[in-house]
Amino acid sequence: MNNRVVSEKPQAVYFYGTCLVDLFYPQAGISAIELLRREGVSVIYPQSQTCCGQPAWNSGYRDEALAVARAQLALFPRPIPVIIPSASCAGMMKVHYPALFRGQSDEATALNVAGRVYELTAFLVDVLDMRLTDLGDPVSVVVHTSCSARRELGVGDKLHTLLRQLRNVEILEPENSAECCGFGGTFAIKQPEISAAMTREKAATVRATGAQRLVSQDCGCLMNIGGAMEKQNQAMPGQHIAELLWERTKK
């Protein structure tokens, strides 16, 4: 992990919302931006952003992934951090763009952008050293750390660092917490039976904690686990970490 830590707090950052947040979880994006701005960081949201290209990359369609990724590269000309409220998409840009753009004419730009990418919670903790005061009512949350945060980026603990500052939040871990939730992007469509079996087991362990809410740094996992619990008529509200943090600390 070459999570290059910016020694000083930057004045401005780019915010890359991700397509999933854009369409299904905009509140996560808005909350993340509010958190950043409260820390005195101004946020630039390039309106031409779409998707990082990960679905095609993981499905073997490299030309298509490259076309989409290339359209994103142009969005971050200034030498400031790119903040992404998803470890999965941050991992795509940080870890996989260098491989995707290898040998391409814009490889240098891709490497430059990859070097500036931060997953949101890692940025809030490592760069901004964000301090939080809990203003909310007591609540118990079960944490699902995404595989990308835990293993690909090695930032799985940042979510806990933030949550532990909230005195009225009880943090619960599901049994077998390091196990993948079974989403895996197009895996859920290509291997629906295995995906369903994994998701059901994850949903069961999440539910068994008895928590009031499910929290993650990745909306893909929330959509998957939350969708499974809903299907079983045992819905548990799922929230992106940014949304929970903003909701409980805004004045």
Place this chain on the structure above:
Amino acid sequence: MTTDFRSNVAQALKQDAVQTHFRTVVDRLRAHRQAALAGDAAFEQLRNRCAAIRADAIRRLPQLLEQFESKAQRNGIQVHWAETTLQANRIVLDIMQRHRATFLVKGKSMVSEEMGVNAFLQSHGIDCLETDLGEFIVQLAGEKPAHIIVPAIHKNRREIAHLMHGHFSELPYSEDIETLAQSARHFMRDKFHAASVGLTGVNFMVAETGTLCLVENEGNGRMCSTVPPVHIAVTGIEKVIARLDDLPPLLNLLTRSATGQPITAYVNMINSPRRPDDKDGPDEVHLILLDNGRSRIAGDPELLKTLHCIRCGACINHCPVYRQIGGHAYGTVIPGPIGAILEPQKQGLDAATGELPQASTLCGACAEVCPVRIPIPAIINRLRWESVRKNQQSQNSRPVVPGAGSRRRPLEAAIWKIWAWCCSHPGIYNRLTKLATRLRNRLPAGMGAWTVARKAPKPARSTLHESLRTMDIDHE
């Protein structure tokens, strides 16, 4: 066993008891590994060292194999090269026939499974007896191993008791593990003495000394390699390492990653046939070196990492997919993540096993535990690309991976093209996402494979793009 992955999976997932059993056993194996690594601050350095040892060995594969061959031959080991499994089987048969042997005792060997040597010899009137307890159980059941370290991982104690009782009806029925093991042991003892040929696998070949190293826990490997007058060792060419000094760190890492043991009960170092002063040992030692696609894999700078594998099974034990479906569903000799990258490269992406690179969420658990740091998810990604890449027929060179491009479907390819076009045209993308938000209450509840186990997600009232237009931020 069928070879169609999807139907194997459906079958495996129908059997709740099997699934529960698998989960319990792999969780135990994970815990054993965890306990064996606990408090070892130098573990990551050990991994680095072993990864470097394996990378160096595969990089210098032809040279090390030649060195090994000349050392082993000087020690009196007869070295045979087999490009295909058929050639390897024929070499075994030839040795057996020269000794007029009609019976073979076998130690555990995944390469012998790859060769299908049991079936081959049987078709020539030669019986094989698996002497590793797990393999023995699998053989009694007429099945294949479901795991590379724990072949009978899919069998519970009661099933094993019934199997043993069915085959040795003179023995009283027992579910006691010690009793079952003793019964098998008793049965095998005579067979070791009766057999004129024993066959085993190999864990490592040491180039500088010509030594074969074989680790095991039951002593059956030692019996197979010392009691019969002829010992045949079979192995893949990638098992070579340069130096004897490379062995201790690799063994240390192998056993702890596999079963959590600090060392196996037996570590066999085989240098030669019986020498005049030796108390035991075979008169002849043969080594069959099987290629079967390995040298082709070694030719690609990324894919060759597949050959670094030391067959510990840690990736299998930590794979959430394996945990759900078990070993047989893969329809391969080697299951789990390492099987999912190795088998398609050997058999081709157009074979049934070509589906296996899809059997991963890319969660990274395999790479996290791999003792020699094989980047399994990256190789899966590469193979997915190879599966659907446009045909390279215009070039004269043969594809690096057999069957490359064979899984490209026109409809799927078209969908990705359209997707890419939309996502690289922000105006189109925004119009589509906006449309989805407007139709949020009218979208179908059923969304194919997704909604089998989940409710369909509902688009938000307005997209993040839209919401932020009214927020006081810089849109650049």
